[in-house]
Amino acid sequence: MTSLREIAVGATAEVARVSGSDPTSERLLEMGFTPGVQVRVVGAAPLGCPVELELRGYRLSIRRADAERIAVLPAVVRRPR
Amino acid sequence: MNPTVTGANPAGEAGPPDGPGDALAVALLGNPNTGKSSLFTALAGIPTRVGNYPGVTVEQKLGRFTHRGRPLDLIDLPGTYSLSPKSPDEKVAVDVLQGRMAGVRPPDRVVIVIDGTNLERNLYLASQAIGLGIPTVVALTLSDVAAARGIDIDADLLARRLGCPVVPVVAPRREGLDRLADAILSAAVPREPEGLAAALAAADPAQPGPAREAIGRYAWIERTLEGVVSRRSTRRRLDERIDGLVTHRVWGTLLFAATMLAVFTSIFTLAAPLMDGISAGIDAVAAAVSERLPEGALRSLVVDGVIAGAGSVVVFVPQIALLFLWIALLEGCGYLSRAAFLMDRLLVGVGLSGKSFIPLLSSFACAIPGIMATRTIENPRDRLLTILLAPLMSCSARLPVYLLLTGAFVPDVAVAGIPWLRLQAVVLVALYALGVAVAAAAAFLLTRTVFRGPPQAFVMELPGWRWPQPRVVLERVREATWSFLSGAGTTILAVSVVLWALSHYPRSEAAIEAEVGRERQRLEMLAAAPAAEGAEGREAQEALAALGTPEGLEAARRGAAQRTSFLGRAGRLIEPLVRPLGWDWRLGCAAIASFPAREVVLGTLGVIYNLGDVDPGEEEGASALVRRLRAATWDGSSRKVFTLPVALSIMVFFALCAQCVSTLAVIGRETGSRWWPVVSFASMTILAWFAAMLTYQLGSRFL
Numbered sequence A: 001m002t003s004l005r006e007i008a009v010g011a012t013a014e015v016a017r018v019s020g021s022d023p024t025s026e027r028l029l030e031m032g033f034t035p036g037v038q039v040r041v042v043g044a045a046p047l048g049c050p051v052e053l054e055l056r057g058y059r060l061s062i063r064r065a066d067a068e069r070i071a072v073l074p075a076v077v078r079r080p081r
Numbered sequence B: 001m002n003p004t005v006t007g008a009n010p011a012g013e014a015g016p017p018d019g020p021g022d023a024l025a026v027a028l029l030g031n032p033n034t035g036k037s038s039l040f041t042a043l044a045g046i047p048t049r050v051g052n053y054p055g056v057t058v059e060q061k062l063g064r065f066t067h068r069g070r071p072l073d074l075i076d077l078p079g080t081y082s083l084s085p086k087s088p089d090e091k092v093a094v095d096v097l098q099g100r101m102a103g104v105r106p107p108d109r110v111v112i113v114i115d116g117t118n119l120e121r122n123l124y125l126a127s128q129a130i131g132l133g134i135p136t137v138v139a140l141t142l143s144d145v146a147a148a149r150g151i152d153i154d155a156d157l158l159a160r161r162l163g164c165p166v167v168p169v170v171a172p173r174r175e176g177l178d179r180l181a182d183a184i185l186s187a188a189v190p191r192e193p194e195g196l197a198a199a200l201a202a203a204d205p206a207q208p209g210p211a212r213e214a215i216g217r218y219a220w221i222e223r224t225l226e227g228v229v230s231r232r233s234t235r236r237r238l239d240e241r242i243d244g245l246v247t248h249r250v251w252g253t254l255l256f257a258a259t260m261l262a263v264f265t266s267i268f269t270l271a272a273p274l275m276d277g278i279s280a281g282i283d284a285v286a287a288a289v290s291e292r293l294p295e296g297a298l299r300s301l302v303v304d305g306v307i308a309g310a311g312s313v314v315v316f317v318p319q320i321a322l323l324f325l326w327i328a329l330l331e332g333c334g335y336l337s338r339a340a341f342l343m344d345r346l347l348v349g350v351g352l353s354g355k356s357f358i359p360l361l362s363s364f365a366c367a368i369p370g371i372m373a374t375r376t377i378e379n380p381r382d383r384l385l386t387i388l389l390a391p392l393m394s395c396s397a398r399l400p401v402y403l404l405l406t407g408a409f410v411p412d413v414a415v416a417g418i419p420w421l422r423l424q425a426v427v428l429v430a431l432y433a434l435g436v437a438v439a440a441a442a443a444f445l446l447t448r449t450v451f452r453g454p455p456q457a458f459v460m461e462l463p464g465w466r467w468p469q470p471r472v473v474l475e476r477v478r479e480a481t482w483s484f485l486s487g488a489g490t491t492i493l494a495v496s497v498v499l500w501a502l503s504h505y506p507r508s509e510a511a512i513e514a515e516v517g518r519e520r521q522r523l524e525m526l527a528a529a530p531a532a533e534g535a536e537g538r539e540a541q542e543a544l545a546a547l548g549t550p551e552g553l554e555a556a557r558r559g560a561a562q563r564t565s566f567l568g569r570a571g572r573l574i575e576p577l578v579r580p581l582g583w584d585w586r587l588g589c590a591a592i593a594s595f596p597a598r599e600v601v602l603g604t605l606g607v608i609y610n611l612g613d614v615d616p617g618e619e620e621g622a623s624a625l626v627r628r629l630r631a632a633t634w635d636g637s638s639r640k641v642f643t644l645p646v647a648l649s650i651m652v653f654f655a656l657c658a659q660c661v662s663t664l665a666v667i668g669r670e671t672g673s674r675w676w677p678v679v680s681f682a683s684m685t686i687l688a689w690f691a692a693m694l695t696y697q698l699g700s701r702f703l
Helices: A023-030 B036-044 B088-097 B119-132 B143-148 B155-162 B177-185 B196-202 B209-225 B237-246 B251-269 B272-292 B297-314 B317-333 B335-349 B354-362 B367-376 B380-392 B398-409 B423-447 B470-504 B509-528 B535-548 B550-563 B566-573 B575-581 B585-593 B600-612 B624-631 B644-656 B661-671 B675-702
Strands: A012-018 A038-044 A051-055 A058-062 A070-076 B024-030 B049-052 B059-067 B070-076 B109-115 B136-141 B166-168 B418-422 B459-462
Touching: A012 A023, A023 B209, A023 B459, A038 B237, B024 B036, B024 B088, B024 B119, B024 B177, B036 B059, B036 B070, B036 B109, B036 B136, B036 B177, B036 B470, B059 B177, B070 B177, B109 B119, B109 B177, B119 B136, B119 B209, B136 B155, B136 B177, B155 B166, B155 B209, B166 B177, B196 B209, B237 B251, B237 B335, B251 B317, B251 B335, B272 B297, B272 B317, B297 B470, B317 B335, B317 B398, B317 B470, B335 B354, B335 B459, B354 B367, B354 B380, B367 B380, B367 B661, B380 B423, B380 B661, B380 B675, B398 B423, B398 B600, B398 B624, B398 B644, B418 B423, B423 B644, B423 B675, B470 B566, B470 B585, B509 B535, B509 B550, B535 B550, B550 B566, B566 B575, B566 B585, B575 B585, B575 B644, B575 B675, B585 B600, B585 B644, B600 B624, B644 B675, B661 B675
Parallel strands: B024 B070, B024 B109, B109 B136, B136 B166
Antiparallel strands: A012 A038, A012 A070, A038 A051, A051 A058, A058 B459, B049 B059, B059 B070
């Protein structure tokens, strides 16, 4: 399955599952990464990491390594940049 | 006290349904960045107490206001995203709510603060907190911002679905505060929110526990918001554009660098006129007091000890206030978290995370709040490392030392022919960069040796852009300035007076006469030596001639008194250690005396050079201390103590040393160990000595 890490900047994907059960995965779920939610990859920091994401009407940033925990359905490109 | 709220409806009921009498304990709970501090300030005004929770160093902010005759004690809980805490400060919020925090009364009421522009995620915590069994009110903040973005929120419908009152408030404009206070007084334990239990039960049983809870709660939130919010997406086009610029690879990085440069340049230039005014005022007070008091120990204590010491504290208030103004503005508009976003990769490079950025940046103001801010870092290793690196950031206590010595001894010339790029500003930036570079190198080495382990997870909200709230910004500046004056200031003043005593006593006339005699002998030998043709011989002859005049004799007697004082003995004892740094024994004294707090070094220099040198006369634009320092010479010679390499060596030493008892105490408390403060002090002192030695040795050869 594709992970959020592989989604290009500007594309939107639908969350399928957050793997793992450590505090990081728990926090990702609490921040709203639940199955079915749409996540847009807004941008990336100057050195490519972390990435800036938009979901549920707000923005947050996570590292690429943590984005790998988030499995997504194939990306739907909404607004290519 | 809050006049608007207190004065409202004096004919109303005397108290809430559960009886008048003692103050109600009201806890403010909410996600970070929800306008919680703004609401606190609007309700309670200036906090009655800003300190720590008992036993831990998470900031506790308490306030009190009266509504309809009933006193309410407001407690501002640390921001948290959920009731299953991921960091020590989130744990404090949850412990206080559940009455598990020793020494803190369990709250009688909880006000859940939710951000109207970010309802979906904010309701996650609210859905958990409603079930705590505490009488609850929901305060809907930023509803004006939401309205301006075309988001209509039906607060009454939301209240019905949540099972507790929802009061829209606009804290900066004081709208809704009366209704909120009314709701707090009459609040009841909320009933089970509509459909929450069903939603939690309906979550996919194949998912692990935490996932089931999140899926269930978000499913409930989505249903709850149907018909409550007119438009779900809250991002504005302007927000998009600002974010696009600020987090841009090139423009974002340039903007970051420009912002940091602007912060430090403004501290250097904008504060200067205010500081000159304060200096002049202090000089005037000292002169007035000198006229009224008879010559002697008391006058010396008041003028050279108390007024000089207090002056060296007050004069730096403009700079500290200005620095905190910047921090509060950048924090208030949402830039600080973007800075952490931009900086994360760099900090990962040295084994830290972007979350260390804010504690480290705060340490530029003062390492103590910076070290306390490390509680937002979940990973214990990252947290310990950030605590140990924080004192290497140049704090505001070092700024006075930098500014005084840079202003006095670094030439005010343009660099590379660019008129606005002054050498003094470049030196200042270099000193700040030195601390950062040393910290980066230390982090790099430590994470590859002592502190091995995986980097910490990084989940950080990037709040929407908004205008900083003037009241919140002013409160931040006021609090910082006051804690400097009352906390650091009283220490500095006390140490100034103690040091005056140490440099004034014991005052043995016989010892002073003997010392002056030795000095005369030494000068005579120098003047009569075969090599007396050289500059040294000429200086010795001049000094000898000066000894013949009453003024010269008096200066020599003062110098002798200082050498035979307690402080002088200590300074002379360590002179061999500080010689390689280019320092004379008085600088050694100042270094010893500055152990309680770095900023004391200026008070010490003021006292030492005031007592030890003749009046060098007036000089335009320079403060009394600068004039003293410029005129200071090595004992028995006219060779100046303060040259450019010496000034640089002092600044480098103070950039890297751990001369601050409060910081060491906080490190001990935060790490729960006496070992780390000792490690911190020893390693930083050794580092500072070597760096200062290199600076002086290289500087005196090449400058």
